[in-house]
Amino acid sequence: MKNLKHIKYVLTENPITFGSVILFLLFILTAIFGPLLIPFDPLASDTENALNPPSALHWFGTDQLGRDVFSRVVVATRLDLFIALVAVILSFVVGSILGSLAGYYGGWTDRIVGRFLDTIMAFPLFVLAMAIVAALGNTIENIVYATAIINLPFYARVARAEVNVLRNSPFVEAALVSGNSHMKLLCFQIFPNAMPPMMVQLSLNMGWAILNAAGLSFIGLGVKPPDAEWGIMVAEGANYIISGEWWVALFPGAVLMLAVFCFNLLGDGLRDIFDPRKRS
Amino acid sequence: MLQTLRIISGRLLQAIPAILGIIIVTFFLTRALPGDPAVYFAGPAADAESIAEIRHELGLDKPLPSQFLIYLQDLYQGDLGMSIGTGRPVIEELGRRLPASIELTLCALVFAISIAIPLGLLSATRPDTWIDHLTRMIVTMGVSLPTFFTGLFFIYIFYYLLGIAPSPLGRLDFIYLSPPHVTGFYLIDSLIDGDWEVFFASLSQLILPSITLGLFVLAPLARMTRASMLQVLSSDFIRTAKANGLPRRKILMTYAFRNALLPILTTMGMVFSFLLGSNVLVEKVFAWPGIGSFAIEALIASDYAAVQCFVLAMAILYVFLNLMIDVIYTLVDPRIKLSG
Numbered sequence: 104m105k106n107l108k109h110i111k112y113v114l115t116e117n118p119i120t121f122g123s124v125i126l127f128l129l130f131i132l133t134a135i136f137g138p139l140l141i142p143f144d145p146l147a148s149d150t151e152n153a154l155n156p157p158s159a160l161h162w163f164g165t166d167q168l169g170r171d172v173f174s175r176v177v178v179a180t181r182l183d184l185f186i187a188l189v190a191v192i193l194s195f196v197v198g199s200i201l202g203s204l205a206g207y208y209g210g211w212t213d214r215i216v217g218r219f220l221d222t223i224m225a226f227p228l229f230v231l232a233m234a235i236v237a238a239l240g241n242t243i244e245n246i247v248y249a250t251a252i253i254n255l256p257f258y259a260r261v262a263r264a265e266v267n268v269l270r271n272s273p274f275v276e277a278a279l280v281s282g283n284s285h286m287k288l289l290c291f292q293i294f295p296n297a298m299p300p301m302m303v304q305l306s307l308n309m310g311w312a313i314l315n316a317a318g319l320s321f322i323g324l325g326v327k328p329p330d331a332e333w334g335i336m337v338a339e340g341a342n343y344i345i346s347g348e349w350w351v352a353l354f355p356g357a358v359l360m361l362a363v364f365c366f367n368l369l370g371d372g373l374r375d376i377f378d379p380r381k382r383s
Numbered sequence: 384m385l386q387t388l389r390i391i392s393g394r395l396l397q398a399i400p401a402i403l404g405i406i407i408v409t410f411f412l413t414r415a416l417p418g419d420p421a422v423y424f425a426g427p428a429a430d431a432e433s434i435a436e437i438r439h440e441l442g443l444d445k446p447l448p449s450q451f452l453i454y455l456q457d458l459y460q461g462d463l464g465m466s467i468g469t470g471r472p473v474i475e476e477l478g479r480r481l482p483a484s485i486e487l488t489l490c491a492l493v494f495a496i497s498i499a500i501p502l503g504l505l506s507a508t509r510p511d512t513w514i515d516h517l518t519r520m521i522v523t524m525g526v527s528l529p530t531f532f533t534g535l536f537f538i539y540i541f542y543y544l545l546g547i548a549p550s551p552l553g554r555l556d557f558i559y560l561s562p563p564h565v566t567g568f569y570l571i572d573s574l575i576d577g578d579w580e581v582f583f584a585s586l587s588q589l590i591l592p593s594i595t596l597g598l599f600v601l602a603p604l605a606r607m608t609r610a611s612m613l614q615v616l617s618s619d620f621i622r623t624a625k626a627n628g629l630p631r632r633k634i635l636m637t638y639a640f641r642n643a644l645l646p647i648l649t650t651m652g653m654v655f656s657f658l659l660g661s662n663v664l665v666e667k668v669f670a671w672p673g674i675g676s677f678a679i680e681a682l683i684a685s686d687y688a689a690v691q692c693f694v695l696a697m698a699i700l701y702v703f704l705n706l707m708i709d710v711i712y713t714l715v716d717p718r719i720k721l722s723g
Contacts, residue, residue: 119520222404229660230697231408237682237690238412314529318664321531322679337532341668344539345551356532364527371523 120372126365134181143171145178145331157350164350166339175331176355182332183362186243187312190250195305197251198258199294205259206266207289213263220256228253232315236324246325250312261304265297303374310366317359333359387713394709398702405698410454413691414447463695464688466681473692477674481696482567483554484666484673488658490589491596495654499601500647503608508635510613518605526602530661534595534668541591549587551669559584592669599661600654604647611646615639648712655704659697 148168157164163172205216223231235249269275270293278292279285317334319325326332328339333355340352445453457463463474502522506515541548549556554569562572562581569585615621616639624634663675670676674693681689 119516218400218404221401222408225401225405225702226408226694226698227656227659227701229663230694233663233678233682234409234412234690234694237685310527314527317529318531318661321529321664322667323683334529334531337529337535341531341535344535345543347543349536349539352532352535356529356535359529360527360532363529364524367523367527371519 117372119368123365123368123372126361127369130180130184130362130365133177134184137177137180141171141174141177143174145170145175146329156348163354164348166336166351167343172336172350172354175336176333176358179331179333179336179355180358180362182243182326182330183313183316183359186247186250186316187309190247190312190316191254191305191308193247193251194254194308195258195301198255199262199297199301201255202259202262202264203266203289203294203297206263207270207285207293209267216259216263220259223252224256229315229318232319233322233324236319241324241327243326246316246319249319250315253315254308254312257304257308258301261300262297265300266293269293269296303370306366306373307370310363310370313359313366314363390713391710394706394713398706401702402699405695405702406455406458407451409691409694409698410451412694413688414450463692466686466689473689476677476689477692477696479567480672480674480677483671484662484675486568486570487589487592487596487665487671487673488662490593491600491658492654494593494597495600495604498597499604500608502601503605504612504635504640506605507609507612507616510609515609518609522602522605525598526600528598529664530595530599531664531668533598534592534665537591537595538668548591549584551591553670553672554588555581555585556588592665592671595668596658596661596665600657603650603653603657607647607650608643611643612639614646615643618642645712645716648708648715651708652705655701659701 148170150169152165152169155165155169163176166172166175201216201220205213226234232249232253235252236245239245239248266289275288275292278288283292316325317332317337320332320334321338323338326335328335336355337352337359340348340350340355343349343351461474463472465471466473466476469476499522502518506518509515538548538551542551555561559581562569562576562578562585565572565575570582570589573579573582573585621634621639624638629638662673663678665671666673666675667679674696678690678693680686681693
């Protein structure tokens with residue numbers, strides 16, 4: 104109850120966070136119901152009406168094959184959010200397991216996990232993602248894996264730091280002497296307490312994961328052409344920018360930007376909610 | 384001094400496991416690349432026998448561990464293999480293109496620093512005012528912009544609509560000859576040559592891609608500047624300085640900012656990770672002849688050696704940059720010398 108009150112306080116106090124929550128819900132609804140509501144088939148080409156500017160019929164205009172850009176942008180929402188969400192959840196789960204183990208047991212576990220994470224962080228992350236997708240093969244699945252791998256260190260580090268502090272706290276010692284196993288302690292006593300900072304990371308990373316996936320498909324990795332995805336739509340539209348057909352690239356790019364912006368603002372807002380120093 | 388040297392060499396040693404890790408990862412990643420280079424080299428008319436022969440020649444029929452040893456040996460000799468696309472050593476090709484990428488990255492960095500630090504200072508001296516909120520909005524927007532998208536729209540606005548930017552095709556308009564090669568940086572080379580026209584021509588080509596790239600890293604820089612300035616401004620020595628009636632400007636710039644610089648320096652690692660990564664995208668958008676666009680071509684052609692070399696070069700460059708940041712940190716922060 105107190106939490107709810109606090110959430111309400113943060114939402115009403117900061118209109119920006121409130122706006123980003125609304126926007127977030129809008130994106131989720133679009134991802135779920137969008138494909139049912141679109142006016143045109145996103146894959147149906149109509150070469151007679153290729154590269155038409157935005158009009159009452161085609162709100163975002165049509166692309167080089169006469170496909171309706173609006174329908175494609177809407178349909179792409181599901182794919183982009185899906186890639187980012189699965190990737191972020193995957194790295195959240197694997198990262199928190201690795202980080203918790205390293206933080207709890209210390210010693211060799213910590214050193215091995217640390218080395219592994221350092222190796223990932225030794226690469227410029229987007230370059231590593233490129234190499235992973237190129238090596239594993241050009242599929243959506245592999246974009247998810249690549250994005251998950253490059254996000255892994257962030258979760259693992261936060262988890263490690265939190266667990267490391269919590270394992271020495273009195274309530275953990277109390278739970279240990281009352282006969283709980285280490286695993287039980289880690290899962291039910293320590294980890295739930297390490298959650299808040301991880302949640303903030305989750306939202307901040309969503310935006311970054313979307314950007315990353317779109318960037319990969321922009322350079323031709325991952326999603327393949329007839330499919331609608333924001334990054335690849337911008338790439339297709341790029342060829343028409345210098346001849347003045349701006350709408351093909353603008354709309355998917357702008358929606359992509361809006362989605363990332365929304366998640367970044369949401370992350371900031373969540374930080375305010377979870378940050379105890381801001382609680383009054 | 385000896386102390387500092389010892390700390391620096393300690394840092395250098397710490398980079399070795401990272402480089403080893405990089406080499407192992409790149410090796411396995413590129414061995415997994417789809418497409419068989421032996422088939423490619425053998426040409427379309429080759430039969431199974433000649434493909435097998437070429438595979439043997441390339442060492443591709445050996446087990447992975449021995450392939451890795453051969454790879455290490457080649458690396459040691461500076462032999463990174465031939466590019467399938469150009470038929471020339473990849474390292475030569477990358478070396479030729481590297482200055483273009485570095486020039487672009489550095490210009491972006493200069494742009495980002497010169498915008499982000501004043502913004503950070505501005506919001507740190509006026510926390511929780513509308514100026515603070517506005518800068519926070521601006522930098523969040525910057526980090527939310529997909530670099531490839533921003534680049535395209537800069538081209539649309541400044542080249543297509545306004546006509547004030549040069550055509551987004553590489554480092555120099557085709558009416559100019561590139562300056563005589565000294566450093567590979569066109570800005571510096573044209574100055575050495577004393578050719579102002581080429582200098583301004585290459586500068587004007589650089590502006591849009593650098594801004595595109597720089598916008599993306601405004602956020603970490605500005606946020607860190609704000610946070611670390613706020614922390615310094617609330618410390619005792621600033622209060623003392625204020626109580627002694629020192630001018631505001633002197634307090635801010637001489638005492639506060641210099642102390643706030645250190646945490647800003649630590650974010651540079653992340654800034655470089657962002658810069659080098661999105662470099663690839665920006666180079667594609669602006670047809671910039673750097674190593675990023677080379678890598679994209681190589682990826683599409685599944686060109687083994689070229690991709691491997693690119694990833695390796697990027698990672699080593701990044702490790703090197705991180706090392707430099709560490710070394711500068713050691714040199715700047717007197718406390719490290721005392722405790723280390």
